[in-house]
Amino acid sequence: MSRRPARRRRSPGASPAILRHAFERYFARALPPARTTPPRLHQAMRYGALSPGKRLRPLLVLAACDAVGGDWRRALPAAAAVECAHAFSLIHDDLPAMDDDDFRRGRPTTHRRYGEALGILAGDALLARAFEELARLAERGVPAARAARAVRWLAAACGSRELVGGQALDLAAEGRRTDGLAVRDIHRRKTGALIACSLQLGALVGGAGAARVGELGALGRRLGLAFQIHDDLLNRGSSLRRLGKRAGTDAARRKATYPRAVGEQRARLEAERLYAGVARRIRGLGPRATALGEVVLAAAERVR
Amino acid sequence: MSRRPARRRRSPGASPAILRHAFERYFARALPPARTTPPRLHQAMRYGALSPGKRLRPLLVLAACDAVGGDWRRALPAAAAVECAHAFSLIHDDLPAMDDDDFRRGRPTTHRRYGEALGILAGDALLARAFEELARLAERGVPAARAARAVRWLAAACGSRELVGGQALDLAAEGRRTDGLAVRDIHRRKTGALIACSLQLGALVGGAGAARVGELGALGRRLGLAFQIHDDLLNRGSSLRRLGKRAGTDAARRKATYPRAVGEQRARLEAERLYAGVARRIRGLGPRATALGEVVLAAAERVR
Numbered sequence: 001m002s003r004r005p006a007r008r009r010r011s012p013g014a015s016p017a018i019l020r021h022a023f024e025r026y027f028a029r030a031l032p033p034a035r036t037t038p039p040r041l042h043q044a045m046r047y048g049a050l051s052p053g054k055r056l057r058p059l060l061v062l063a064a065c066d067a068v069g070g071d072w073r074r075a076l077p078a079a080a081a082v083e084c085a086h087a088f089s090l091i092h093d094d095l096p097a098m099d100d101d102d103f104r105r106g107r108p109t110t111h112r113r114y115g116e117a118l119g120i121l122a123g124d125a126l127l128a129r130a131f132e133e134l135a136r137l138a139e140r141g142v143p144a145a146r147a148a149r150a151v152r153w154l155a156a157a158c159g160s161r162e163l164v165g166g167q168a169l170d171l172a173a174e175g176r177r178t179d180g181l182a183v184r185d186i187h188r189r190k191t192g193a194l195i196a197c198s199l200q201l202g203a204l205v206g207g208a209g210a211a212r213v214g215e216l217g218a219l220g221r222r223l224g225l226a227f228q229i230h231d232d233l234l235n236r237g238s239s240l241r242r243l244g245k246r247a248g249t250d251a252a253r254r255k256a257t258y259p260r261a262v263g264e265q266r267a268r269l270e271a272e273r274l275y276a277g278v279a280r281r282i283r284g285l286g287p288r289a290t291a292l293g294e295v296v297l298a299a300a301e302r303v304r
Numbered sequence: 305m306s307r308r309p310a311r312r313r314r315s316p317g318a319s320p321a322i323l324r325h326a327f328e329r330y331f332a333r334a335l336p337p338a339r340t341t342p343p344r345l346h347q348a349m350r351y352g353a354l355s356p357g358k359r360l361r362p363l364l365v366l367a368a369c370d371a372v373g374g375d376w377r378r379a380l381p382a383a384a385a386v387e388c389a390h391a392f393s394l395i396h397d398d399l400p401a402m403d404d405d406d407f408r409r410g411r412p413t414t415h416r417r418y419g420e421a422l423g424i425l426a427g428d429a430l431l432a433r434a435f436e437e438l439a440r441l442a443e444r445g446v447p448a449a450r451a452a453r454a455v456r457w458l459a460a461a462c463g464s465r466e467l468v469g470g471q472a473l474d475l476a477a478e479g480r481r482t483d484g485l486a487v488r489d490i491h492r493r494k495t496g497a498l499i500a501c502s503l504q505l506g507a508l509v510g511g512a513g514a515a516r517v518g519e520l521g522a523l524g525r526r527l528g529l530a531f532q533i534h535d536d537l538l539n540r541g542s543s544l545r546r547l548g549k550r551a552g553t554d555a556a557r558r559k560a561t562y563p564r565a566v567g568e569q570r571a572r573l574e575a576e577r578l579y580a581g582v583a584r585r586i587r588g589l590g591p592r593a594t595a596l597g598e599v600v601l602a603a604a605e606r607v608r
Contacts, residue, residue, distance in 0.1 A: 032464060032465065036464070036465065037465070037469065037473075038464075038469050038472045038473050038476065040472065040476070041464055041468070041469055041472040042464060045464060088428075092424060092425075092428060095424065097419075097420035097421045097423075097424060098421050098424070115401075116401035117401045117402050117472075117475050118472065119401075120396060120399065120401060120402070120424065121396075121464075121468050121471060121472050123428075124392075124396060124427075124428070124431065124462075124468050125463055125464035125468040125469070127428065127431055127432065128431065128459045128460075128462040128463040128464070128468065129459065129463055129464070130459075131435045131455055131456075131458075131459040132455075132456055132459035132460055132463060134455070135452050135453070135455040135456035135459060136456070137452075138448075138449060138452040138453075143448070144442075144447070144448035144449040144451070144452045145442060145448040147448070147452045147455075148439050148441075148442040148448045148451045148452055148455070149439070149442075151435055151436075151438065151439040151451075151452070151455050152435075152436055152439035152440070154435075155432045155433065155434075155435040155436035155439060156432075156436055158428075158432040159429055159432040159433055159436060160336060160340070160342075160345055160346060160349060160429035160432070160433065161336065161340065161341070164345070164425050164428050164429040164432065165341065165342050165345055165429070167425060168342045168344065168345040168421075168422065168425050169341075169342050171421050172342065172344070
């Protein structure tokens with residue numbers, strides 16, 4: 001074995017910029033071309049998924065794989081899978097029966113552009129696509145048992161107890177008084193589960209053992225909570241141009257947000273505390289985790 | 305090996321009634337209990353999935369597994385997965401932005417009962433659940449490589465080129481003149497793909513080789529087309545009580561149906577011809593395929 005793992009890890013220079021570039025290339029090809037029958041559906045899928053987002057979740061997959069010493073290129077299907085799942089959830093959350101949002105990432109939402117029926121169907125198809133991508137891991141030399149585990153984890157993270165369940169709780173909480181605990185529970189399901197899953201999938205594909213995978217999952221749950229509180233804060237203060245969606249929509253709909261439940265000052269302190277804790281733990285993972293630390297730092301410093 | 309396979313196959317007497325009983329028991333436990341947080345979402349999922357349906361697809365999974373000499377009990381997670389996927393598609397197809405149906409299987413549709421938001425979310429969660437179930441195959445002694453393949457096939461069958469794509473084409477065809485070829489294409493995607501996938505998954509879990517799996521898939525595509533033409537014919541003639549949903553809704557919405565495209569008489573002959581061809585091929589599979597033949601016969605003879 002000698003020093004092979006170390007060489008394999010650094011070979012393509014895993015900076016966040018390189019990870020992002022590789023991901024964008026892979027992702028644009030992973031989705032069916034826009035002319036595939038039925039073309040309107042495939043256009044809607046690409047519109048919803050390829051919109052100019054932060055790509056936090058796929059970058060976490062790739063950087064986590066790199067951080068545990070794996071070859072991050074093998075994790076590209078897993079990165080595409082979590083981004084498909086994320087795009088599905090955004091498209092469905094924006095629907096008239098849900099949050100009824102007209103703008104997202106500075107553009108009309110998918111259902112505003114393609115109609116409600118294609119909005120629903122594009123979300124559905126992206127969720128199915130996520131699992132098709134994950135199943136491809138087995139073709140890229142990832143042991144099939146790990147690919148099957150990846151499917152189970154992502155399905156659970158998207159399912160009725162986590163992401164989808166969080167959205168149901170979020171809608172039920174609209175207009176009602178909710179305390180900090182209840183909001184944290186919603187955030188944990190709606191945002192934390194998929195972010196934690198992204199880190200776990202990266203570690204799993206990278207060949208990490210159960211303890212390391214669990215450690216990254218725990219870190220992801222904190223990161224997800226920080227990220228969502230941060231989002232709540234940005235929604236209160238930002239303009240449409242900075243945020244890419246209408247600011248102040250949470251307050252207008254009296255949504256359950258953390259600043260609303262505990263006050264803006266406490267929410268800000270909590271997000272900072274969580275981010276700092278995550279950054280400290282990532283430093284504890286050693287020099288391999290540099291890219292992962294940079295991805296988290298960029299998330300913490302974002303202003304929209 | 306001596307005569308083990310033959311003994312293993314017949315041990316629990318795989319009649320359609322026994323398969324169905326085992327499936328209902330398994331399926332009711334496979335879905336999260338109704339009191340799980342968030343309870344309304346889990347109630348909506350159970351309402352949509354456990355409604356009194358024909359269970360054609362899960363029975364095909366189990367009977368196909370039995371037909372290739374496998375232990376059908378190992379295929380129960382795959383049977384639950386296809387039924388979750390089927391329930392997801394029914395719930396979403398019934399939504400106001402889609403077919404806008406108020407009744408299904410003799411009861412109010414899921415969104416009529418739980419509201420539109422929970423209708424969308426219950427469908428989403430059932431689709432995610434389908435993959436969680438499939439991933440469980442690996443825990444039941446099915447080789448992980450086969451479990452991963454099962455995930456890829458089901459994801460493709462549910463995805464933008466097949467089931468979801470068929471629904472998009474179906475909506476686009478509403479009110480427009482469509483010929484027999486175009487309707488067959490819609491039916492093949494919307495109904496045929498998941499029925500073919502059910503037979504393939506059963507064969508795969510049962511340990512069949514690629515040729516046998518392919519043969520059952522081809523048979524499933526014909527069966528799916530026969531089944532959907534049959535459905536179109538029933539929708540033209542049946543009363544609400546027999547059909548469990550409003551009859552004549554296809555004609556009222558000027559949907560693309562096979563009888564409308566080629567005439568009722570030709571549609572009837574086509575369905576009969578397809579069913580007969582499928583039955584003949586199943587007889588060609590030998591005595592192991594008795595239960596499978598009976599499941600198909602029951603589908604062909606249904607009057608609602």
